[in-house]
Amino acid sequence: MANHVFNTVRTQDNTAAMPDAIPLHDTETHADTDMQAHRHDRLEGRTIAILATNGVEEVELTEPVAALRNAGAQTVLVSPTHGYIQAMEGDIHPTHRYQVDLLVSQAHARNFDGLVLPGGTTSPDHLRMDDDAVRFVREFVQADKPIAAICHGPWTLINANGVRGHRITSWPSLRADLTNAGAHWVDEEVVTDGMLVTSRNPHDLKAFCPAIVALFATVHHHAPQ
Secondary structure (H helix, E strand, O other), X not given: OOOOOOEEEEOOOOOOOOOOOEEHHHOOOHHHHXXXXXXXXXXXXXXXXXXXXXOEEHHHHHHHHHHHHHOOOEEEEEEOOOOEEEEEEOOOEEEEEEEOOEEHHHOOHHHOOEEEEOOOOHHHHHHOOOHHHHHHXXXXXXXXXXXXXXXXXXXXHHHOOXXXXXXXXXXXXXXXXXXXXXXEEOOOOEEEEOOEEEEOOHHHHHHHHHHHHHHHOOOOOOOOO
């Protein structure tokens, strides 16, 4: 599998997007700044799927991707949406658009070593209503492959039958949903339980990003390239 690169287009509120696309690795993120002097290859050879669609919370997309790339992984943006997805800040402010690498209808867990489910309210809500997205996540659950979810990301895991019996955290409004689905919900910045790591919100990214690298580093059998 090729080394996929996110391309972005900046938007300003409701105006049309700028035509020039730039690779995500050419833009600076907090993860890049914090870890620039500590690059390593813990995830060399791993290919990680990032499942998102329009409305994804931008930093919950870009900072985990930066951490994974910094650790040597390849990342692939998987989505039900053709072309580009629109990222947001705080659900209401449009930021950048990101180029989709692979349609979820064509994606299978067997081709990946792990999965990241970013948050934002809108993206996970759409994903949990998309049959292909739920099927894709369920494949990771059934194969016991590592999954990382932050903020509202666990919504899709509920529909994929991936939370029962797990100790898990999330954005607080998901507490009842997760509890009703059989999870043990806790209010902590990052929780690792088996092949699942979760966090609550963008403020937890400094704990979430190292935790997802550590989880994905436990995968010893690499996905087919």
